[in-house]
Amino acid sequence: xxxxxxxxxxxxxxxxxxxxxxxxxxxxxxxxxxxxxxxxxxxxxxxxxxxxxxxxxxxxxxxxxxxxxxxxxxxxxxxxxxxxxxxxxxxxxxxxxxxxxxxxxxxxxxxxx
Amino acid sequence: xxxxxxxxxxxxxxxxxxxxxxxxxxxxxxxxxxxxxxxxxxxxxxxxxxxxxxxxxxxxxxxxxxxxxxxxxxxxxxxxxxxxxxxxxxxxxxxxxxxxxxxxxxxxxxxxxx
Numbered sequence: 421x422x423x424x425x426x427x428x429x430x431x432x433x434x435x436x437x438x439x440x441x442x443x444x445x446x447x448x449x450x451x452x453x454x455x456x457x458x459x460x461x462x463x464x465x466x467x468x469x470x471x472x473x474x475x476x477x478x479x480x481x482x483x484x485x486x487x488x489x490x491x492x493x494x495x496x497x498x499x500x501x502x503x504x505x506x507x508x509x510x511x512x513x514x515x516x517x518x519x520x521x522x523x524x525x526x527x528x529x530x531x532x533x
Numbered sequence: 534x535x536x537x538x539x540x541x542x543x544x545x546x547x548x549x550x551x552x553x554x555x556x557x558x559x560x561x562x563x564x565x566x567x568x569x570x571x572x573x574x575x576x577x578x579x580x581x582x583x584x585x586x587x588x589x590x591x592x593x594x595x596x597x598x599x600x601x602x603x604x605x606x607x608x609x610x611x612x613x614x615x616x617x618x619x620x621x622x623x624x625x626x627x628x629x630x631x632x633x634x635x636x637x638x639x640x641x642x643x644x645x646x647x
Binding site: 468 | 542565567574575577578579582625627634635637638639
């Protein structure tokens with residue numbers, strides 16, 4: 421069974437802290453994605469990666485960076501957290517042959533105070 | 534640029550009655566369209582997808598959607614709602630103009646009344 425896991429379900433951080441959100445998939449998928457989900461705005465793509473050490477900016481990359489050192493793991497980094505980064509963060513993965521059928525993790529609800 | 538519009542942010546139906554969740558898209562190409570569902574405290578799950586084969590697409594849990602090019606619509610339907618269908622539903626379009634990224638609609642929350 422396909423599985424995408426995220427390191428935390430809930431996270432509370434202070435303004436200015438460096439925050440790491442981890443995502444691991446066990447399906448040997450090439451593509452991995454980070455989205456943020458906000459009420460009334462749907463999902464917005466932050467970054468995606470189509471291979472180890474490769475990354476592409478999505479729609480809202482400002483204030484974020486990513487790391488993909490291993491195929492199964494994709495990390496989202498908030499260099500200096502701000503209150504406007506309080507949100508639900510969703511990780512997803514997909515196979516090389518079907519980019520659009522994405523498998524999602526349960527999400528991390530991040531609160532920045 | 535391609536876009537997707539979900540016409541209702543909330544829909545309420547009684548258990549056992551039909552469900553209709555509306556989605557319109559704009560596209561200069563033949564689009565690929567998807568519906569995803571998100572149950573409370575869960576990740577998104579693919580319900581169904583249209584990729585230029587049959588215009589009526591059947592998905593999981595009894596849902597189906599019909600691609601209507603003349604109306605630029607891809608509405609999601611189910612003949613009889615079940616309490617377990619309460620969730621948020623997202624219509625998604627593949628954007629061939631933007632490096633093949635996918636664009637999510639803003640979501641429709643489906644409420645099932647007993």
